[in-house]
Amino acid sequence: MKNLSIFILLLALNMGANAQDAATPAKNSDNSTMSNGFIGLIGGYSISMGNWTHTSYITGDAGKWLSDNPDNLSAGFAGNGSTYGVEGGWYFCKYLGIGGVVSYSHYGFSGLDSISAGYDKSFDVDQITTTVSGGYDIWNFMGGLYFRYPFSDKFAITAKLLGGFTSATTPQIDVAVEDGGVEDGTFTQQRCTANSFGYMAGLGVSYKLSKCMGLNLQGIYASSEPDFLIDNTNRNNTIGRLITEYKQPLTSINICLGVTYLIKAK
Amino acid sequence: MKKSIFFLTTIAFIAVAAFMLSTSSCKKSETVVTPHPPANEFLTTVVMECINNNAPHDTETCIWRDLTPSGSNPPDTSLAFLNLARNTTYAVKLYALDETKTATPMLADTNHFDINKIASTTVDVQTELEQRVNYHLICFTLTQGTGVGLVNDLSIVRDDYDNNSPPLQVGFVDTFTTLNTAVSGGRMEVVQHHQPNVKNGSCEPGSIDYDVFFNVNVK
Numbered sequence: 001m002k003n004l005s006i007f008i009l010l011l012a013l014n015m016g017a018n019a020q021d022a023a024t025p026a027k028n029s030d031n032s033t034m035s036n037g038f039i040g041l042i043g044g045y046s047i048s049m050g051n052w053t054h055t056s057y058i059t060g061d062a063g064k065w066l067s068d069n070p071d072n073l074s075a076g077f078a079g080n081g082s083t084y085g086v087e088g089g090w091y092f093c094k095y096l097g098i099g100g101v102v103s104y105s106h107y108g109f110s111g112l113d114s115i116s117a118g119y120d121k122s123f124d125v126d127q128i129t130t131t132v133s134g135g136y137d138i139w140n141f142m143g144g145l146y147f148r149y150p151f152s153d154k155f156a157i158t159a160k161l162l163g164g165f166t167s168a169t170t171p172q173i174d175v176a177v178e179d180g181g182v183e184d185g186t187f188t189q190q191r192c193t194a195n196s197f198g199y200m201a202g203l204g205v206s207y208k209l210s211k212c213m214g215l216n217l218q219g220i221y222a223s224s225e226p227d228f229l230i231d232n233t234n235r236n237n238t239i240g241r242l243i244t245e246y247k248q249p250l251t252s253i254n255i256c257l258g259v260t261y262l263i264k265a266k
Numbered sequence: 267m268k269k270s271i272f273f274l275t276t277i278a279f280i281a282v283a284a285f286m287l288s289t290s291s292c293k294k295s296e297t298v299v300t301p302h303p304p305a306n307e308f309l310t311t312v313v314m315e316c317i318n319n320n321a322p323h324d325t326e327t328c329i330w331r332d333l334t335p336s337g338s339n340p341p342d343t344s345l346a347f348l349n350l351a352r353n354t355t356y357a358v359k360l361y362a363l364d365e366t367k368t369a370t371p372m373l374a375d376t377n378h379f380d381i382n383k384i385a386s387t388t389v390d391v392q393t394e395l396e397q398r399v400n401y402h403l404i405c406f407t408l409t410q411g412t413g414v415g416l417v418n419d420l421s422i423v424r425d426d427y428d429n430n431s432p433p434l435q436v437g438f439v440d441t442f443t444t445l446n447t448a449v450s451g452g453r454m455e456v457v458q459h460h461q462p463n464v465k466n467g468s469c470e471p472g473s474i475d476y477d478v479f480f481n482v483n484v485k
Contacts, residue, residue: 061394061397062394062397062398063398064397064398108296109296112296112298113298113300116298116299116300117300119300120300120301120302123401123462123463124302124398124460124462125302125460125462126301126302127299127300127301127302128299128300129297129298129299129300130297130298130300131295131296131297131298132295132296132297133294133295133296134295177462177463179460179462179472179473180460180472180473180474181473182472182473184461184462184463184464184471184472184473185463185464187463234463235463236430236463236464236465236466237400237401237428237429237430237462237463237465238400238429238430239398239400239401239462
């Protein structure tokens with residue numbers, strides 16, 4: 001909710017800037033008013049998509065978690081989150097440039113009630129206490145092509161297509177089992193980090209606030225597919241959910257606002 | 267105009283910084299406690315069926331029953347007697363039933379007990395338990411008693427294994443062997459342990475589903 005408020009604030013801020021610009025007669029756009037490079041900060045709301053957002057816990061006879069059910073194996077319990085990073089680029093001609101992004105995204109855990117109830121059903125015990133810590137963390141180090149189409153000396157439509165290195169980490173899940181007043185131990189699905197190739201495609205609008213400052217609003221599609229080999233500790237049987245390998249596309253749509261410092265070649 | 271731009275830029279930086287701080291604060295752990303839903307089955311009756319390996323028609327059955335799971339009445343142990351022959355090997359099977367909704371005349375009996383012919387109001391809990399073998403273990407304890415003593419006269423071996431790795435014994439299916447010695451008697455305690463994440467082959471971990479006893483005579 002806090003993230004959403006800040007997002008709305010930034011959006012309103014950008015709209016205010018647009019309104020101010022509308023009151024000013026537009027100048028002819030030409031190369032002399034356009035910057036050659038930029039470096040800035042971006043941040044926004046990230047909406048996770050695909051199998052890793054699913055929260056399936058499907059059981060068979062007597063509550064046994066079905067280890068060969070595709071929905072069980074692909075469910076990643078990822079929630080929505082936030083993303084922020086540093087972005088920079090250099091336009092070597094009016095429309096085309098190269099650049100890169102270093103970004104970090106964090107996603108919460110969705111379906112904690114579902115997974116906890118599932119373990120309770122599987123183990124048939126008095127109480128299950130499930131704790132999730134860490135969430136999903138994704139670092140992106142990407143480079144690629146940037147496009148822009150200025151339609152005034154202040155506004156431009158921007159697009160980018162980036163590829164590179166992605167490092168992702170899964171959450172830690174601790175499950176404490178209690179039955180008949182007896183503690184039956186806590187088993188843990190450990191946090192796991194895996195690396196893979198990732199890519200981003202983005203479309204946005206940029207606004208030149210001043211000679212050296214700009215704002216931008218972007219929609220970014222990001223995807224990667226790391227192969228997580230997950231350790232489970234203190235796990236004595238395979239009745240409840242047990243994931244030892246997870247390889248699903250970690251896909252998201254990011255709605256980001258950015259503040260940029262514009263660089264003009266002399 | 268310049269002031270306004272400076273103001274907007276400053277606000278934007280503050281907003282981005284606040285956003286970063288807010289995201290870092292979202293990384294706290296989250297905990298959910300899930301209590302077990304109210305049980306719709308009770309474990310009221312334990313039946314032990316012993317079939318003589320050399321004479322299958324020689325079947326001994328004993329029953330321990332407590333129809334008040336809350337413990338308001340003492341258990342019915344009138345059928346909790348087992349008579350075994352000397353120098354004999356028995357294939358033993360344990361059954362757990364829920365007879366809370368079964369009328370008295372229809373309760374399981376030691377005469378010609380057949381799990382496939384129990385009353386329609388009786389729930390065969392054993393079937394469910396056998397699907398959960400990975401965290402159940404039956405433990406037997408013999409009390410010395412009379413004659414040469416049951417401990418010296420009866421050996422018990424669990425025959426069934428679960429799906430754990432490595433497989434561990436369960437105890438729903440067993441072999442009893444009596445020795446060719448003098449008459450003996452004693453008490454056999456049968457405990458079903460519930461070991462959801464702690465099963466290691468020993469009787470100590472976990473909680474107890476049932477703890478019943480049978481009086482055993484070897485003649």
